Amino acid sequence: MDKQADLHVVRSISSLKKQVVEALRTAIFEGRFAPGDRLIEREVCEMLDVSRTLLREVLSQLEAEGIVQIIPHRGPIVAVYSADEASAIYELRATLEEMAGRLFVERATESEHKSLNDAYTELRRSYKNKNNTDHLLVKTKFYAALTAGAHNPMLVEMLRLIHGRVSMLRATTLSQPGRLAVSAAELGEIVRAINKRDAEGAARACRLHVRSAAAIAAKLLSAQQAVPAKAKATTGKP
């Protein structure tokens, strides 16, 4: 059994493609490429030390995920979302997370309830330390627990897509100081409603959390749009 587990790890590492997808995706999410930046195939190939063939497969997949856009005969760029699209993303996210919250109450097992509460306490602990590094990590974990309990694999997948797009927006709109405490409180409302097995309350709390995130994003985006397409100049290599 132990041997098999080891093999499993080795096996899951296999497929260089998935590794590259993951690497490029996180590189973009971390803001190492700015939205609108061109991803010149040869350059990116060298950076990641993979062949062009493989990279193009990767780019195809990231295009389908909405992380890059491939402009015909101009090549791939990091996807850029307008303010309108951003608000659309948050609107959709609100609907989906509302659904997730409701379904969690209706379907989650005891152990899933426990996982969610554990994730929440870990999140609160992390938010108190200003240890800024793993905030996203614990939040991801929280959402993983929330969506897992909804028992709808398609919903999980769609939320993965949506959160990816939100991450892209976050790359442009820096996170706000003081937002963490508010965010923790909102997530706390979700957990509280869920612990009371109040489906509608959970749904409402989820929606409110997204709305609040959307409001901040909208403010930052509109502020950023005042100084618009200069991005190209500022994102160039110094």
Next chain:
Amino acid sequence: MDKQADLHVVRSISSLKKQVVEALRTAIFEGRFAPGDRLIEREVCEMLDVSRTLLREVLSQLEAEGIVQIIPHRGPIVAVYSADEASAIYELRATLEEMAGRLFVERATESEHKSLNDAYTELRRSYKNKNNTDHLLVKTKFYAALTAGAHNPMLVEMLRLIHGRVSMLRATTLSQPGRLAVSAAELGEIVRAINKRDAEGAARACRLHVRSAAAIAAKLLSAQQAVPAKAKATTGKP
């Protein structure tokens, strides 16, 4: 204006890759490959007369769309959805179409209202003729009109994904005789509520329509699962 439109058409033809994606996708939706069928790269290359490199890019994209699954070191197969996943798909679709219906009432312009009604009358006309060919086409048009009026591009994209998966299910679950009339009636309810500018009514009608489709799919799928994974044997080349 006319000239520009022509140019647009020409431009959209570009990119062999997109053509191949489209071709493979519709081939699968039309049931020319059964779910679970292996898509041997070299064979499909010859069928479509493209290089293996290009085909693999296409397969990457279709994998991200959920139309094919690429199993490590075994290659691509036509995606196969379990009954659980199918019900998850319909559940999600209900939520999204409910959202679309509500937003349409809140946001659609007069001309979008007109487009929807036009699409509906065309659909009813088509459903009356047993001319079976273009039922999917007019229904697609109807949904395009519905989602366009919701003014949320992300919702449109997600619904495209979902409808793709539903198409895959339809490939396995043949459509039911007599379903057309019921379907038309349900869509009529949506249009009626929208024309009364009744957002909640529209949302409810959308949800009901999906539920009814889901019920049929569930019945057919469970019936099919009684004779399970023999599929492989029956779909092999004689």
Next chain:
DNA sequence: CCTAACGAAATGGGATACAAATGTTAGAAT
């Protein structure tokens, strides 16, 4: 007769090189 080990063929995973089409840019001529 059954089973396990071995090996060959089929297939996917990945890299490299090359040709053609297209977009971009810099420079020349007016």
Next chain:
DNA sequence: ATTCTAACATTTGTATCCCATTTCGTTAGG
């Protein structure tokens, strides 16, 4: 200074090669 053109950069698509893994048939041994 503007426009035309030629050179260059980059994408798009193909052909071919090599290696790893799976699969399946065969054979040897119990």
